[in-house]
Amino acid sequence: xxxxxxxxxxxxxxxxLTDEDYRITAHNRRFSALYSxxxxxxxxxxxxxxxxxxxxxxxxGFFEPVLYLISMGVGLGALVGDVVGPGGEPISYxxxxxxxxxxxxxxxxxxxxxxxxxxxxxxxAKLYQGMLYTSLGxxxxxxxxxxxxxxxxxxxxxxxxxxxxxxxxxxxxWALLMVPASVLxxxxxxxxxxxITSYMKTFQQMDWINFVMLPMFLxxxxxxxxxxxxxxxxWFIQALPLWHGxxxxxxxxxxxxxxxxxxxxxxxxxxxxxxxxxTTSRLxxxxxx
Amino acid sequence: xxxxxxxxxxxxxxxxxxxxxDFAAVDDxxxxxxxxxxxGLLGPNGAGKxxxxxxxxxxSQRTSxxxxxxxxxxxxxxxxVRAHLGxxxxxxxxxxxxxxxxxxxxYGRYFGLPLSYLKPKADELLEFAQLTEKAKSKxxxxxxxxxxxxxxxxxxxxxxxxxxLDEPTTGLDPQARHILWDRLFRLKESGVTLILTTxxxxxxxxxxxxxxxxxxxxxxxxxxxxxxxxxxSTREVLELRFGSERxxxxxxxxxxxxxxxxxxxxxxxxxxxxxxxxxxQVASRGLHPITSLVRRSSLEDVFLRLTGxxxxx
Ligand SMILES: Nc1ncnc2c1ncn2[C@@H]1O[C@H](COP(=O)(O)OP(=O)(O)OP(=O)(O)O)[C@@H](O)[C@H]1O
Ligand SMILES: [Mg+2]
Numbered sequence: 001x002x003x004x005x006x007x008x009x010x011x012x013x014x015x016x017l018t019d020e021d022y023r024i025t026a027h028n029r030r031f032s033a034l035y036s037x038x039x040x041x042x043x044x045x046x047x048x049x050x051x052x053x054x055x056x057x058x059x060x061g062f063f064e065p066v067l068y069l070i071s072m073g074v075g076l077g078a079l080v081g082d083v084v085g086p087g088g089e090p091i092s093y094x095x096x097x098x099x100x101x102x103x104x105x106x107x108x109x110x111x112x113x114x115x116x117x118x119x120x121x122x123x124x125a126k127l128y129q130g131m132l133y134t135s136l137g138x139x140x141x142x143x144x145x146x147x148x149x150x151x152x153x154x155x156x157x158x159x160x161x162x163x164x165x166x167x168x169x170x171x172x173x174w175a176l177l178m179v180p181a182s183v184l185x186x187x188x189x190x191x192x193x194x195x196i197t198s199y200m201k202t203f204q205q206m207d208w209i210n211f212v213m214l215p216m217f218l219x220x221x222x223x224x225x226x227x228x229x230x231x232x233x234x235w236f237i238q239a240l241p242l243w244h245g246x247x248x249x250x251x252x253x254x255x256x257x258x259x260x261x262x263x264x265x266x267x268x269x270x271x272x273x274x275x276x277x278x279t280t281s282r283l284x285x286x287x288x289x
Numbered sequence: 290x291x292x293x294x295x296x297x298x299x300x301x302x303x304x305x306x307x308x309x310x311d312f313a314a315v316d317d318x319x320x321x322x323x324x325x326x327x328x329g330l331l332g333p334n335g336a337g338k339x340x341x342x343x344x345x346x347x348x349s350q351r352t353s354x355x356x357x358x359x360x361x362x363x364x365x366x367x368x369x370v371r372a373h374l375g376x377x378x379x380x381x382x383x384x385x386x387x388x389x390x391x392x393x394x395x396y397g398r399y400f401g402l403p404l405s406y407l408k409p410k411a412d413e414l415l416e417f418a419q420l421t422e423k424a425k426s427k428x429x430x431x432x433x434x435x436x437x438x439x440x441x442x443x444x445x446x447x448x449x450x451x452x453x454l455d456e457p458t459t460g461l462d463p464q465a466r467h468i469l470w471d472r473l474f475r476l477k478e479s480g481v482t483l484i485l486t487t488x489x490x491x492x493x494x495x496x497x498x499x500x501x502x503x504x505x506x507x508x509x510x511x512x513x514x515x516x517x518x519x520x521x522s523t524r525e526v527l528e529l530r531f532g533s534e535r536x537x538x539x540x541x542x543x544x545x546x547x548x549x550x551x552x553x554x555x556x557x558x559x560x561x562x563x564x565x566x567x568x569x570q571v572a573s574r575g576l577h578p579i580t581s582l583v584r585r586s587s588l589e590d591v592f593l594r595l596t597g598x599x600x601x602x
Contacts, residue, residue: 015479016478016479016480017324017325017450017479017480017481018480019324021450021480022299022324022359022450022482023359023360024359024360024361024369024370024373026360026361026365026366026369027366027369032365032366032368032369033364033365033366033367033368034367034368035368036368036369036401038399038401041395041398041399041401042399044395044398045384045387045395045398045399048387048391048395049384049386049387052386052387052388052427125385126380126382127382127384129348129378129382130382130383130384130396131399132348132367133346133348133371133374133376133378134371134372134396134399134400134447135368135369135371135372135399135400135401136368136399137367137368140368284350287348288347288348288349288350
């Protein structure tokens, strides 16, 4: 990158290029084929683009979990009454599902950004095609996009936590930790999502993603405890990432921490690690045809 | 790593091949481009020109063969190689979510260039693209030709040493085309290497020092425009029009005149060293074309000869 900065200031002052100008020495850093340490340019571009457009999508992403919370938490909650919280204490139904809805929203946002959004910008808007004709490498693009997805996720989580506060569903300052925990959950899904998108060729295949996400949303102890299921199904759901996210946020929301908390966090750390390895190994397939 | 074989060439392709499935889009081509040359790729639709350009840019992975850009393999050192490249792809890929001037500045940021350099540079390029008035407009409000001009301006933001132009003037009005040609001549004078594809033969003759004609992924011929004309065509061409119904039937009666006969749907071409003499022979056979024209051979004739197709098919 530095060799760019020493260039002449404009074509009018240009000396004709010499053989010397055409000689470059290779960097042999790790990832130098894929990465130019300039993900910040991708991030800056994303911020500038959201300034001018996408407001509707942005706002709808915030309202979705809020609407669920109001309809299910308040509406259905009136029928259900209090339920047993993570620490064994009784809590309102709204307070029970709110952290689960936050986990679902972190998952949905991250998956949308790392799959549909990437697929669209790759194949239709041709945005990445333009980026990859510059000194940016695929890894710069991937890091930049994941960062943007997480930033958006953090904003939504903050907004949702504020709504929970206003609805009187927050009883402990520990609940503020739901924001970074949401980002952790989003990171887990986003790092995986991009890797998976590299296998997708058509819109029909992209639909399979929803096919996996919707049941996970409905059955991961989002609206009722896991104990309603037979043992075998419980194990299956406990293997899925969303359940760990739901449980993690639910524990944080009331400030009850157990050894399970550490397992949930560890689950996501491993998921991020595997997701990043997968995505990095698939970058050429994803971005270079 | 520059080695003794490729050192003098800015671009060096050896047995470059690109398969899509079983289909060879680029089939074992080799060429070298010295610094400061303007090098053209001509060929009919689907010949593999854009695919070759994408491999040079390091955004398409080759199936086999080797490629060296300024001594480096673009697959191994993509970001570093592309820092010196300017690319005008065949299809515009502007950032529709950004405004016109921001398209230039943000693109420059992708190269890691500082804003203090980019701001005046963007204004200069907008001036060149005649888009100063449109600086704050949304990209999708631009006309097709304006988008093309912006794409071309964008490719110059990093003052590239190698400029890849894939049909740059498609969609440009004559004035814009001449402004671009003028800029390209000046870039050439300042030592920039140009790689150009075009379907306009006048453009190729004007701009290219040397060119290759490719067809079905293979190189059919290579040389300077005048060299190619000399080697693959005659000095003159006689063009005859007998009306669209008769061109092909008349062709049989024209056998033996000139060196070679090319019946096309709309006209018959007779390749000969002396067009007027050939025209007299035609008349002496009792054939009377609606129009006739004697002209010098052009690259178009070379193209027709080598690919059996007209350029704009
Ligand atoms: N992504 C792809 N997948 C499959 N086939 C492809 C792909 N891209 C190009 N091809 C095929 O490779 C061949 C060469 O295409 P290319 O775009 O390089 O042609 P071209 O010489 O640039 O033609 P044109 O003058 O029309 O721009 C074509 O037959 C095309 O169908
Ligand atoms: Mg093409």
